[in-house]
Amino acid sequence: MQRTLPVLFTLSVVMAAVAGDEGARPTPVVPAGAAPRREEGTDLQYQGVTTCAAAACHNGNGPRGSKGSEYTTWLAHDPHSRAYAVLSEPRSRAMVENYRRLKTPQGARADKDPLCLGCHVQPSLPDLRRGERFSAADGVGCEVCHGPAEKWLPRHYRNDWRGLSQADKWALGWADTRDLGARAETCAGCHVGRGDADVNHALIAAGHPRLRFEYANYLARYPRHWRLSDERRRYPDFEARAWEVGQLVSAGAALELLQARATRPGATWPEFAEYECAACHHDLQEPSERQERGFGGRRPGAPPWGTWYYPLLPTLGPARGESQTETLAALDELHTLMARRAPDQARAARTAGRAAASLRRWLTARESAEADARRLEGLLSGLAAADDLIMANWEGAAQLYLGLGAVSRGLRDLDPASGERPGLATSLQGLRRDLDGAFPEGRESPYDSPNQFDPSALQQDLRRVRRCLKGVAPER
Amino acid sequence: MKVMFTNPFPRKRVAAGALAWVVLTCLTWGNGQGQPAPRPAAGGDRPGPQPYYTAARQGCGRAGCHASPPAKDEEFVCRCDEYARWAENDKHADATRVLSGPYGRKMARVLGYDVTRTEACLRCHGVVTDPAARDRNFSAEDEGVGCCACHGAYKDWYDPHGSYLQADKWRRLTNAEKERRYGMTDLWDPTRRAALCASCHIGNFEEGKFVTHEMYAAGHPPLPGFEAATFGDAMPRHWQLAREKPARVRALLGLDGQEHEQTRLVLVGAAVSLRESMRLLARQSAACLESEDPDGKVLDYANFDCASCHHDLKAPRWRQRRGFPGVPGQVLPASWPVALMAPVIERAYGEDAARQAEVLRRHWEQVEAGLLSRPYGDPAKVGPAAEALARWADDLAVAVGRRASDRPGIARALARLPRRTSDPAPDYDSARQIAWAVSVAYREEQHLGRKAPNPRAEQALTSLAGQLKLALPSGRKTDLSAGLADALRARRAHDPERFRQTLAELAESLGDE
Numbered sequence: 010m011q012r013t014l015p016v017l018f019t020l021s022v023v024m025a026a027v028a029g030d031e032g033a034r035p036t037p038v039v040p041a042g043a044a045p046r047r048e049e050g051t052d053l054q055y056q057g058v059t060t061c062a063a064a065a066c067h068n069g070n071g072p073r074g075s076k077g078s079e080y081t082t083w084l085a086h087d088p089h090s091r092a093y094a095v096l097s098e099p100r101s102r103a104m105v106e107n108y109r110r111l112k113t114p115q116g117a118r119a120d121k122d123p124l125c126l127g128c129h130v131q132p133s134l135p136d137l138r139r140g141e142r143f144s145a146a147d148g149v150g151c152e153v154c155h156g157p158a159e160k161w162l163p164r165h166y167r168n169d170w171r172g173l174s175q176a177d178k179w180a181l182g183w184a185d186t187r188d189l190g191a192r193a194e195t196c197a198g199c200h201v202g203r204g205d206a207d208v209n210h211a212l213i214a215a216g217h218p219r220l221r222f223e224y225a226n227y228l229a230r231y232p233r234h235w236r237l238s239d240e241r242r243r244y245p246d247f248e249a250r251a252w253e254v255g256q257l258v259s260a261g262a263a264l265e266l267l268q269a270r271a272t273r274p275g276a277t278w279p280e281f282a283e284y285e286c287a288a289c290h291h292d293l294q295e296p297s298e299r300q301e302r303g304f305g306g307r308r309p310g311a312p313p314w315g316t317w318y319y320p321l322l323p324t325l326g327p328a329r330g331e332s333q334t335e336t337l338a339a340l341d342e343l344h345t346l347m348a349r350r351a352p353d354q355a356r357a358a359r360t361a362g363r364a365a366a367s368l369r370r371w372l373t374a375r376e377s378a379e380a381d382a383r384r385l386e387g388l389l390s391g392l393a394a395a396d397d398l399i400m401a402n403w404e405g406a407a408q409l410y411l412g413l414g415a416v417s418r419g420l421r422d423l424d425p426a427s428g429e430r431p432g433l434a435t436s437l438q439g440l441r442r443d444l445d446g447a448f449p450e451g452r453e454s455p456y457d458s459p460n461q462f463d464p465s466a467l468q469q470d471l472r473r474v475r476r477c478l479k480g481v482a483p484e485r
Numbered sequence: 486m487k488v489m490f491t492n493p494f495p496r497k498r499v500a501a502g503a504l505a506w507v508v509l510t511c512l513t514w515g516n517g518q519g520q521p522a523p524r525p526a527a528g529g530d531r532p533g534p535q536p537y538y539t540a541a542r543q544g545c546g547r548a549g550c551h552a553s554p555p556a557k558d559e560e561f562v563c564r565c566d567e568y569a570r571w572a573e574n575d576k577h578a579d580a581t582r583v584l585s586g587p588y589g590r591k592m593a594r595v596l597g598y599d600v601t602r603t604e605a606c607l608r609c610h611g612v613v614t615d616p617a618a619r620d621r622n623f624s625a626e627d628e629g630v631g632c633c634a635c636h637g638a639y640k641d642w643y644d645p646h647g648s649y650l651q652a653d654k655w656r657r658l659t660n661a662e663k664e665r666r667y668g669m670t671d672l673w674d675p676t677r678r679a680a681l682c683a684s685c686h687i688g689n690f691e692e693g694k695f696v697t698h699e700m701y702a703a704g705h706p707p708l709p710g711f712e713a714a715t716f717g718d719a720m721p722r723h724w725q726l727a728r729e730k731p732a733r734v735r736a737l738l739g740l741d742g743q744e745h746e747q748t749r750l751v752l753v754g755a756a757v758s759l760r761e762s763m764r765l766l767a768r769q770s771a772a773c774l775e776s777e778d779p780d781g782k783v784l785d786y787a788n789f790d791c792a793s794c795h796h797d798l799k800a801p802r803w804r805q806r807r808g809f810p811g812v813p814g815q816v817l818p819a820s821w822p823v824a825l826m827a828p829v830i831e832r833a834y835g836e837d838a839a840r841q842a843e844v845l846r847r848h849w850e851q852v853e854a855g856l857l858s859r860p861y862g863d864p865a866k867v868g869p870a871a872e873a874l875a876r877w878a879d880d881l882a883v884a885v886g887r888r889a890s891d892r893p894g895i896a897r898a899l900a901r902l903p904r905r906t907s908d909p910a911p912d913y914d915s916a917r918q919i920a921w922a923v924s925v926a927y928r929e930e931q932h933l934g935r936k937a938p939n940p941r942a943e944q945a946l947t948s949l950a951g952q953l954k955l956a957l958p959s960g961r962k963t964d965l966s967a968g969l970a971d972a973l974r975a976r977r978a979h980d981p982e983r984f985r986q987t988l989a990e991l992a993e994s995l996g997d998e
Contacts, residue, residue: 110813215813277859279860290797290798294970294973295969309702310786350783457799458799460797
């Protein structure tokens with residue numbers, strides 16, 4: 010039976026190949042700071058994707074990703090264009106039937122359920138002001154990311170558009186998707202989730218896949234309707250920066266989600282989706298690798314919290330800034346708190362809020378920092394020395410693999426002369442193969458558990474990665 | 486030391502018996518603490534028995550008592566080799582030693598405490614007793630679940646039960662009197678026996694016997710659903726069923742060789758299992774309400790169905806098809822204790838069965854609602870609901886104990902069970918309850934009815950035994966780790982649909998008769 014690769018990894022190798030664009034670099038352009046983030050709700054009217062779809066505008070029917078064919082690319086290649094359509098599939102109906110605990114499948118309509126529509130079409134869909142051509146059936150369309158087009162649509166192709174400041178454009182409803190941080194926050198709103206669009210344990214049990222967002226990897230896999238060369242011109246350390254920004258934004262979104270989960274009246278608490286799936290969801294085995302590994306300071310059998318969004322934050326450089334120290338201290342507190350059988354709900358909410366606030370300051374500092382090859386080298390060696398992440402669980406190990414790939418590619422792009430590490434791509438592939446090997450033979454879906462997780466094989470892979478980085482990454 | 490029918494006074498045995506009598510009566514009276522208090526003697530004619538542990542080997546395992554089978558021409562009320570059977574074949578003999586073996590050491594490493602000295606372990610894996618209330622030969626490290634753990638840790642009965650001089654008087658006592666006045670546990674009573682096994686195999690909060698999730702996480706094998714007759718057979722049995730005893734012994738003890746003794750134990754045991762499961766849940770809930778520690782206010786994960794969380798994720802899977810009684814993904818209670826209730830109720834209540842089934846349904850709904858009302862349940866709701874169900878199950882055990890016996894056709898009724906239950910997909914433990922019950926009932930019917938084997942039924946039973954790994958690890962020579970690996974594999978591979986089909990074939994084959 011053909012082995013299906015985990016969704017997360019499908020394109021990372023392709024990305025490694027694509028990243029080999031070695032042209033002369035323009036002087037690094039450092040963005041002035043974080044672009045403004047749109048808070049929930051707007052009075053502006055949404056126009057619908059067809060307003061972008063004229064042949065002379067964004068539907069040029071050209072090659073995938075080419076200029077003028079943004080709509081064409083989205084329609085033909087981007088899964089977001091089918092986000093609504095999947096709601097009519099039997100599995101979506103089954104999810105709603107389970108989630109809403111309906112007696113019969115007849116009333117199960119994911120395509121009408123506000124919870125589903127909040128991400129599969131648009132946040133706040135019921136309250137949205139819609140133009141005549143707006144249709145929910147278009148899925149996650151242009152304006153979900155680019156902003157409601159009522160005011161900017163007639164202006165964005167005029168000559169004076171380029172003369173407008175970002176603030177002017179923002180006032181017209183235009184969202185600056187070129188800014189890595191702002192873009193990450195847009196993605197995270199659905200791909201990490203938010204209080205009113207929460208892929209919680211009940212929804213996962215009903216059949217929805219668990220969300221495991223990693224920004225750099227998602228960007229690499231995304232069927233881009235813009236040019237990578239433009240991104241690299243803006244951000245010479247593009248991949249590494251996207252990864253780092255993504256780590257901070259995703260963690261912030263996850264903390265805000267935790268805060269919402271802990272404060273929502275009548276919410277299920279503790280919310281199991283906060284924990285590693287495979288910590289509980291594994292067939293009982295004898296001999297048990299888990300029992301050999303131990304429970305890392307937790308009570309035996311207590312599930313570990315926050316294994317996807319937070320494990321790499323301590324590796325993002327030495328704790329220099331105050332915001333970084335504060336964030337990590339708050340996260341430590343949360344790890345202890347959430348490992349309890351009955352975590353204090355109010356305290357969890359407070360601590361998560363505190364961590365999210367300091368993370369935001371950390372992100373702002375990071376976004377305004379210049380591209381720096383030496384810093385990336387330090388980052389890379391820090392990642393390569395994170396044996397404890399490899400040992401802890403599959404999620405930590407997978408995050409580590411994604412981080413190593415993104416940072417090493419960012420470094421190579423930034424400084425082709427010293428950034429090239431012979432054998433690194435091969436040793437990373439080894440790591441990936443063993444992460445993949447944790448899934449059962451004949452894997453059919455992204456729901457499957459990594460039940461053959463073997464930390465000792467992964468540790469060897471990491472040792473190989475370290476050898477490749479020799480001179481950069483000291484052996485521990 | 487036994488009541489004998491032929492050649493009543495062989496010299497050697499008399500000598501051994503006399504010696505034992507002297508030794509036993511010379512032993513000092515203990516004043517044990519921490520033992521289950523015996524009920525006071527009726528009429529106040531003598532004080533209630535005092536707890537006292539006698540080492541299995543030196544006490545019961547002496548030559549001339551329960552160490553070797555009698556010569557072929559001798560007939561005794563017992564087999565005479567009970568101790569030998571236990572010591573040579575029964576895992577219970579190793580119960581304490583496993584704590585210091587590789588498995589125990591692994592658990593100790595993860596748990597961070599010495600499992601060979603922790604009462605929470607020793608209460609099931611041996612005996613926890615006041616040193617003053619045990620004989621000199623008793624070794625806490627080595628005893629295992631020895632004779633007194635089940636038969637009663639009271640010195641008063643050792644002497645009279647084996648003495649020729651007191652035999653007449655002893656035989657005239659009822660089993661209940663023997664327990665009440667002398668502390669010899671009435672294991673003839675299936676309710677009593679099932680409850681005793683269940684105190685470890687399910688758990689008993691008052692006696693401090695229950696496995697916690699922390700112990701499981703450290704490596705304690707999952708406790709499988711308990712079925713008294715099958716588990717008893719797998720020890721292996723060191724006693725004889727009534728039908729296996731010589732006719733004269735049956736006559737003396739007033740036993741009926743035609744009684745469906747094992748089937749009766751299945752039915753009574755099922756009611757007792759439900760009662761004990763619910764008592765444990767109720768007591769744990771009550772403890773949550775009294776706890777000062779925030780984590781202690783939440784029910785331990787061990788109170789839930791392990792497979793509710795511990796299953797590999799797969800889609801689509803029978804769990805999603807089966808649907809969810811509450812919010813999807815909430816931790817569910819183990820449902821095996823109610824798997825056999827339909828035939829038990831029918832046997833116990835006859836014409837009133839439908840009404841009682843409805844009462845059970847409502848009780849179970851209450852328990853489930855309490856457990857599903859929030860993650861890990863709401864102890865304030867679970868406790869009273871479980872307590873009420875435990876009381877109902879207690880009445881059921883009494884009622885079925887009175888009536889359950891020898892009506893033929895019970896095997897077929899059991900084989901038809903899943904068709905009548907509301908659960909469309911019996912989980913592994915529930916499926917095993919049904920399959921074990923059918924197997925016991927079928928074999929007993931075949932045996933007592935002197936019927937030729939039914940090839941189709943035999944085939945279906947063999948298939949069930951394979952699917953569900955019905956054979957329990959029996960005997961001391963089995964490899965604990967390999968057995969556990971096999972058992973967990975069968976659990977993983979459980980296919981409710983295939984089980985239902987096989988059972989339907991079995992029901993059909995039994996219908997042929």
